[in-house]
Amino acid sequence: MSKYWSNIIKKIEPYVPGEQPQDKHFIKLNTNENPYPPSEKVIRAIKNAANEDLRLYPDPTCNSLKKTVADYYNLKKEQIFVGNGSDEILAFSFLAFFNPGDTIFFPDITYDFYQVYASLFRINYRKIPLDNNFNIPIEKFYEANDGIIIANPNSPTGIVIQVDLIENILKKNPNKIVIIDEAYIDFGGESSINLINKYPNILIIQSLSKSRSLAGLRIGIALGDKDLIEGISRVKNSINSYTVDRIALIAAEEAFKDQKYFEKIRNKIIIERDMISRKLRGLGFKVLDSKANFIFISHPEVHALQLFNELRENNILVRYFNQPRIDNFLRVSIGTDSDMEYFYSVLKDFLYNAPSMQK
Amino acid sequence: MSKYWSNIIKKIEPYVPGEQPQDKHFIKLNTNENPYPPSEKVIRAIKNAANEDLRLYPDPTCNSLKKTVADYYNLKKEQIFVGNGSDEILAFSFLAFFNPGDTIFFPDITYDFYQVYASLFRINYRKIPLDNNFNIPIEKFYEANDGIIIANPNSPTGIVIQVDLIENILKKNPNKIVIIDEAYIDFGGESSINLINKYPNILIIQSLSKSRSLAGLRIGIALGDKDLIEGISRVKNSINSYTVDRIALIAAEEAFKDQKYFEKIRNKIIIERDMISRKLRGLGFKVLDSKANFIFISHPEVHALQLFNELRENNILVRYFNQPRIDNFLRVSIGTDSDMEYFYSVLKDFLYNAPSMQK
Numbered sequence: 001m002s003k004y005w006s007n008i009i010k011k012i013e014p015y016v017p018g019e020q021p022q023d024k025h026f027i028k029l030n031t032n033e034n035p036y037p038p039s040e041k042v043i044r045a046i047k048n049a050a051n052e053d054l055r056l057y058p059d060p061t062c063n064s065l066k067k068t069v070a071d072y073y074n075l076k077k078e079q080i081f082v083g084n085g086s087d088e089i090l091a092f093s094f095l096a097f098f099n100p101g102d103t104i105f106f107p108d109i110t111y112d113f114y115q116v117y118a119s120l121f122r123i124n125y126r127k128i129p130l131d132n133n134f135n136i137p138i139e140k141f142y143e144a145n146d147g148i149i150i151a152n153p154n155s156p157t158g159i160v161i162q163v164d165l166i167e168n169i170l171k172k173n174p175n176k177i178v179i180i181d182e183a184y185i186d187f188g189g190e191s192s193i194n195l196i197n198k199y200p201n202i203l204i205i206q207s208l209s210k211s212r213s214l215a216g217l218r219i220g221i222a223l224g225d226k227d228l229i230e231g232i233s234r235v236k237n238s239i240n241s242y243t244v245d246r247i248a249l250i251a252a253e254e255a256f257k258d259q260k261y262f263e264k265i266r267n268k269i270i271i272e273r274d275m276i277s278r279k280l281r282g283l284g285f286k287v288l289d290s291k292a293n294f295i296f297i298s299h300p301e302v303h304a305l306q307l308f309n310e311l312r313e314n315n316i317l318v319r320y321f322n323q324p325r326i327d328n329f330l331r332v333s334i335g336t337d338s339d340m341e342y343f344y345s346v347l348k349d350f351l352y353n354a355p356s357m358q359k
Numbered sequence: 360m361s362k363y364w365s366n367i368i369k370k371i372e373p374y375v376p377g378e379q380p381q382d383k384h385f386i387k388l389n390t391n392e393n394p395y396p397p398s399e400k401v402i403r404a405i406k407n408a409a410n411e412d413l414r415l416y417p418d419p420t421c422n423s424l425k426k427t428v429a430d431y432y433n434l435k436k437e438q439i440f441v442g443n444g445s446d447e448i449l450a451f452s453f454l455a456f457f458n459p460g461d462t463i464f465f466p467d468i469t470y471d472f473y474q475v476y477a478s479l480f481r482i483n484y485r486k487i488p489l490d491n492n493f494n495i496p497i498e499k500f501y502e503a504n505d506g507i508i509i510a511n512p513n514s515p516t517g518i519v520i521q522v523d524l525i526e527n528i529l530k531k532n533p534n535k536i537v538i539i540d541e542a543y544i545d546f547g548g549e550s551s552i553n554l555i556n557k558y559p560n561i562l563i564i565q566s567l568s569k570s571r572s573l574a575g576l577r578i579g580i581a582l583g584d585k586d587l588i589e590g591i592s593r594v595k596n597s598i599n600s601y602t603v604d605r606i607a608l609i610a611a612e613e614a615f616k617d618q619k620y621f622e623k624i625r626n627k628i629i630i631e632r633d634m635i636s637r638k639l640r641g642l643g644f645k646v647l648d649s650k651a652n653f654i655f656i657s658h659p660e661v662h663a664l665q666l667f668n669e670l671r672e673n674n675i676l677v678r679y680f681n682q683p684r685i686d687n688f689l690r691v692s693i694g695t696d697s698d699m700e701y702f703y704s705v706l707k708d709f710l711y712n713a714p715s716m717q718k
Contacts, residue, residue: 002586004536004560005593006458014596020416022423028415037411046409046606052396054405054575054610056387057379057568064381084443084602091598095479099365100459120454120597177363201363209416216413216605227361234364237373238479239450243443246575247405247606251413 012120015113018319029333029343030317032155032184032294034213036265036336039258042214042251049250058246060237065244068253069221073193078226081233082252084243086183086207086220089232090149091117092239093203093222096231097177098123103145107136109326111155111181130157130325134288134296138165142172151181153189156321156331158290160189167192170199177228179203184292186211186262188270193223200225203232210293211266212255219244219252269293273334279344283351298329302351314346371479374472377678388692388702389676391514391543391653393572395624395695398617401573401610408609417605419596424603427612428580432552437585440592441611443602445542445566445579448591449508450476451598452562452581455590456536457482462504466495468685470514470540489516489684493647493655497524501531510540512548515680515690517649519548526551529558536587538562543651545570545621547629552582559584562591569652570625571614578603578611628652632693638703642710657688661710673705 001010018031037043062082070077083089090113098104100122106114108127118125128140134157141148148169153160170178182204185191195202203224209215222232236243244252255262277287277295288296298304308320308330319331334340360369377390396402421441429436442448449472457463459481465473467486477484487499493516500507507528512519529537541563544550554561562583568574581591595602603611614621636646636654647655657663667679667689678690693699 002590003534004456004587005590006454006456008458009455009590009593012593012597014593015600016596017416017419017600020418022418031416033416034414036414038413042413043409043411046413047406050402050405050409052402054397054402055393055395055572057376057390057392057574058577059379059381060376085599087599088602095365096368097363097365099367100481116597120594175362213414215416215601218417218601218604228363231361231364231368234368234371234373235479237375238371238475240444240446241374241376242574242577243447245577245604245607248604 008120008122012116015116019317021317025315027316027335027339027342029335029339030319031215032210032292032333033215034210034265034269034293035334035339036213036268038213038251039255039261041258041261042254045250045254046247049247054246058242058244058249060241062244062249065249065253068256072256073223075193075196075223076226079196079223079229081222081229082244082249083220083222083236085209085218086181086205087113088243089205089220089222090114090179090181091120092232092235093179093205094118094121094123096235097147097228102147104147104149105141105144106149107154109134109154109157109323111151114149134159136161138168141169144173144176147177147179148173149179149181151183152192153184153187153290153292155184155292156294156319156326156329157288157296158184158292158294159288160291163190163192163195167195170195170202174201177201177203179205181205183207184210186266187273187293188291196224200227203228208252208255212262213265214251214255217248217251219248269334272337272340276334276340276344280347283348294331294333296329296331299351304328304330307347307350310350311343311346316343316346367479367481371475374475378676380676384674386675386694386698386701388694388698389678390574391569391651391692392574393569393624393628393652394693394698395572395627397572397610398614398620400617400620401613404609404613405606408606413605417601417603417608419600421603421608424608424612427615431615432582434552434555434582435585438555438582438588440581440588441603442579442581442595444568444577445540445564446472447602448564448579448581449473449538449540450479451591451594452538452564453477453480453482455594456506456587461506463506463508464500464503465508466513468493468513468516468682470510473508493518495520497527500528503532503535506536506538507532508538508540510542511551512543512546512649512651514543514651515653515678515685515688516647516655517543517651517653518647519650522549522551522554526554529554529561533560536560536562538564540564542566543569545625546632546652547650555583559586562587567611567614571621572624573610573614576607576610578607628693631696631699635693635699635703639706642707653690653692655688655690658710663687663689666706666709669709670702670705675702675705
């Protein structure tokens with residue numbers, strides 16, 4: 001604490017991301033990275049872009065990447081925003097669409113960063129409790145005060161909402177913004193992108209960190225009505241004219257162009273997720289039905305923290321959230337086949353030898 | 360304007376950066392980029408870093424780069440912050456150290472972004488007029504309301520303040536933060552870095568965009584007491600855990616390590632700046648005494664806008680600010696020797712043929 005800090009900075013509890021160890025000691029199943037590398041075409045494009053042009057600022061409008069994304073999703077360039085990771089875009093959106101003192105609605109169990117953004121910008125929030133099966137109670141969002149943010153699929157549960165239910169929320173809140181955080185949408189959920197041309201109040205935020213293996217380069221996109229996109233752009237242009245660097249811009253374009261590779265690794269992860277889910281259920285785990293690149297699991301007999309520690313001792317990092325309702329769960333990112341085989345074998349060995357399970 | 364926008368976004372006037380044309384048609388002397396490429400070692404390091412690790416998030420603490428910068432400046436790692444360009448760090452600092460309703464002091468003629476940051480975060484500002492020679496009236500900063508930001512050298516004038524005068528400001532404002540924006544310090548000014556261990560209220564912000572030729576990669580640093588650095592980090596961790604990507608982190612480290620190349624190109628720019636300044640004075644120009652990688656010039660007989668247009672017609676971009684007191688000046692970035700020779704010849708030809716100058 002310093003006397004020079006602003007009041008809000010004295011009070012705020014910043015977001016704490018999953019551990020990012022700098023050695024290669026661990027199998028990282030804790031931050032939902034993609035276990036497969038980016039497309040070879042992306043790597044090649046980056047090498048080509050490592051040239052003298054780096055002395056020049058990037059295009060502040062990200063025009064070329066916006067065109068690529070617009071074509072990909074059959075939207076207009078003016079309906080696309082590009083940012084330095086989807087977290088940054090989320091933060092900008094809170095500033096763009098909410099006033100201090102407004103109230104934003106989001107589920108009680110969701111991405112923890114939402115409440116940090118709200119606090120930073122003095123926006124109030126109301127946490128709507130998930131039901132006992134961790135589903136989002138859609139009707140509770142029919143009369144939102146000043147706006148809504150929902151992760152779809154939700155994190156850390158992985159549970160998806162059908163697009164017609166999202167549409168119901170939009171219809172009921174024509175004068176409020178509805179932000180859908182689709183960071184994990186590529187792993188089996190249906191995107192709400194088709195609602196953009198029908199509803200001026202939906203803003204969709206996606207990430208290239210997960211399904212396109214580019215967490216290390218920081219690229220996120222927002223999609224929505226051009227007025228919403230202009231609102232976020234105004235925030236960006238009041239903070240940093242050039243948020244996305246030359247290398248990231250080029251890499252992102254290539255990532256969108258290599259559809260074959262995208263589908264290949266995405267499908268591998270989906271298959272692996274469904275397989276490990278089945279196998280863990282065979283060990284007695286409760287495994288929520290995930291459409292993301294992670295699963296959310298709990299065991300009836302061994303506490304999540306005990307499993308967390310056992311995994312860590314075996315060089316596997318997973319994510320534990322010390323929060324009401326989910327403090328007996330672990331969130332486990334889907335790794336490669338062999339990562340998950342090893343993960344499974346560690347759990348299996350432990351459970352078969354766990355004191356509480358011995359007959 | 361959209362009904363979904365927040366009040367502040369409806370009102371704000373975002374910063375407008377210099378034109379960034381995407382073709383190579385122009386000689387760009389408008390955004391203070393370095394005319395020389397980044398070090399070959401930087402380029403090589405980027406190529407090596409284009410690998411499968413890009414699937415992983417970067418180190419959110421930027422630990423290794425912080426160590427490199429700390430060693431370089433003989434500071435501690437805890438005294439260093441790393442961000443996605445110095446603009447982002449400036450924005451974070453406004454949030455970290457000022458409350459809505461506070462008043463920050465800065466010169467009337469300076470980097471236009473300061474007033475945008477203040478407006479965005481509902482901070483008031485007071486513009487202290489430069490004197491008639493565009494010098495900063497130091498005493499007027501001796502009783503600042505809630506804090507101070509000064510660019511040193513100042514932009515767009517290029518005029519530098521001596522470190523002992525900065526120290527006077529610090530002494531007079533022990534309970535207020537004093538931010539020194541040293542984006543252009545490497546071109547001949549003396550940095551205030553040595554004051555950091557003496558004063559807990561100085562925050563210095565630098566950029567790798569100018570003197571290290573990395574505008575395209577977006578890297579800025581802040582240096583100051585560890586409590587100030589922690590304040591900015593709290594903002595960053597409430598907006599985006601990973602602001603600086605893997606490639607930028609590696610490139611920045613290499614840039615700091617190649618001191619020889621840094622000095623070589625920096626010195627070339629200084630020599631070129633001083634030479635073109637002399638030559639322009641020979642053409643009758645008023646050229647302010649610059650310690651930056653740009654010059655600020657005005658001609659007694661031909662209006663700046665007319666010169667601006669003439670240069671543009673000859674494929675040279677420079678910067679014109681349509682603002683009181685400086686609306687008859689041009690800011691001209693220092694290019695390569697041949698850029699500046701061409702720039703000079705265009706002006707010379709024009710002035711010799713300008714109707715107002717013909718006898």
